[in-house]
Amino acid sequence: MIIEPIIKGVVAKTAHPYGCEQAVLQQIEYVKQANPIKHGPKRVLIIGGSSGFGLAARIALTFGGCQADTISVSYEHAPSEKGVGSAGYFNNIAFQKHAQREGRIAVNIQGDAFSKQLKLDVVEAIETYFEGEVDLIIYSVASGVRPNPETGELWRSAIKPIDQDVSGATILLEDDSWHETTLTSATEKQAEETIKVMGGEDWESWVDALINSESIAQGCKTIAFSYVGPELTHPIYLDGTLGRAKIDLHQTSHSLNLKLANFDGGAYATVCKALVTKASVFIPGLSPYILALYKIMKEQGTHEGCIEQMQRLFADKLYTDKKVPVDCERLIRMDDWELCSDTQNKVKALMDSLTAENFKELGDYQGYKQEFLRLNGFGFDSIDYSQPVSIDTFVK
Numbered sequence: 001m002i003i004e005p006i007i008k009g010v011v012a013k014t015a016h017p018y019g020c021e022q023a024v025l026q027q028i029e030y031v032k033q034a035n036p037i038k039h040g041p042k043r044v045l046i047i048g049g050s051s052g053f054g055l056a057a058r059i060a061l062t063f064g065g066c067q068a069d070t071i072s073v074s075y076e077h078a079p080s081e082k083g084v085g086s087a088g089y090f091n092n093i094a095f096q097k098h099a100q101r102e103g104r105i106a107v108n109i110q111g112d113a114f115s116k117q118l119k120l121d122v123v124e125a126i127e128t129y130f131e132g133e134v135d136l137i138i139y140s141v142a143s144g145v146r147p148n149p150e151t152g153e154l155w156r157s158a159i160k161p162i163d164q165d166v167s168g169a170t171i172l173l174e175d176d177s178w179h180e181t182t183l184t185s186a187t188e189k190q191a192e193e194t195i196k197v198m199g200g201e202d203w204e205s206w207v208d209a210l211i212n213s214e215s216i217a218q219g220c221k222t223i224a225f226s227y228v229g230p231e232l233t234h235p236i237y238l239d240g241t242l243g244r245a246k247i248d249l250h251q252t253s254h255s256l257n258l259k260l261a262n263f264d265g266g267a268y269a270t271v272c273k274a275l276v277t278k279a280s281v282f283i284p285g286l287s288p289y290i291l292a293l294y295k296i297m298k299e300q301g302t303h304e305g306c307i308e309q310m311q312r313l314f315a316d317k318l319y320t321d322k323k324v325p326v327d328c329e330r331l332i333r334m335d336d337w338e339l340c341s342d343t344q345n346k347v348k349a350l351m352d353s354l355t356a357e358n359f360k361e362l363g364d365y366q367g368y369k370q371e372f373l374r375l376n377g378f379g380f381d382s383i384d385y386s387q388p389v390s391i392d393t394f395v396k
């Protein structure tokens, strides 16, 4: 079959397996020539390792200097009569192929990270492939729903402001159109459910499960990703439902840090830069900021994607012979370049001038759209998209 990009709103409905492999290969090439990770972990569990930051972390740790073996958990779809399969599914296959070629263990476990059974499956995989212990646990799940472990009822996350209505633009990648939207304030229930889905509770239950099964190695660390952003994004992010969930995640990092201190390890919430990923294009009001941010950071030569962020995190911050650098709230700041005042002054000025008519010219819409297409395996010059793909060969 011939696979073309189909986008509905901000959701890609198709993904190209060869393009996804190309995206993985480009990231591998980047980390191989980057500043290497010198004191890194050897046995890594990544929960949410099939795309975005989780995949980039997996690539950096395997190919970027410390030659880690990895077990990754993700929720992805294989090709079926319902569709061609998700990008993360093809990323998993591509990553495994290239990691195994270099003699690395690369285990892909697909299923619901929130479930108790999947945690038991992972403990078993750690026994089988890692001689029973992990050195690093990365929690990188981005999800809209989580089943209540007691009742099975679904908690749903809502991306909304709190105690105010907020207006901003959403950009539909489907037809490159800009839409002014007003988001009404979240109800208390929506705010609470967002904390259940995107806060720290499930991260903690993973670490607890691994402590209880004696799967934590001496010196084991755990990280999860957060976002803070500049003041101009606070109404929709930090002061809204997602921000509340992230504050919960930050608090969880402190209790996990105490638990892992028993193993001479540590836990850190890591604040990353705003980037185009499958998850972030969903956040209404954030797209104009990302268009302006990309434009300015590219001009200043400080722009990073997921892979640059992850390589820098491990090589310069988490695995050096010095103490892990943290701010006064014990957060690792990978958004340091994003929040630099010179960058933010220029971003704010540019954002103020963006409109439905000029955002494609003034902001980096081309870069934004290209990155989105590439997340789904499209837009690579080296791939001939007119050639049919034998999709059945990707069904494992």
Ligand code: NAI
Pocket (backbone or CB within 6 Å): 047, 048, 049, 050, 051, 052, 053, 054, 073, 074, 075, 076, 088, 111, 112, 113, 114, 140, 141, 142, 143, 225, 226, 227, 271, 272, 273, 274, 275, 276, 277, 278, 279, 280
């Ligand atoms: P993504 O959508 O690219 O990746 C999410 C991962 O979670 C995928 O591997 C997916 O398969 C997995 N996943 C989702 N539901 C699952 C489930 N039920 N069971 C197992 N796996 C599941 O997302 P992205 O953007 O990389 O986000 C990862 C983390 O980074 C999130 O906590 C997000 O808030 C945070 N972050 C994202 C930023 C951005 O601009 N994209 C900025 C700062 C932090």
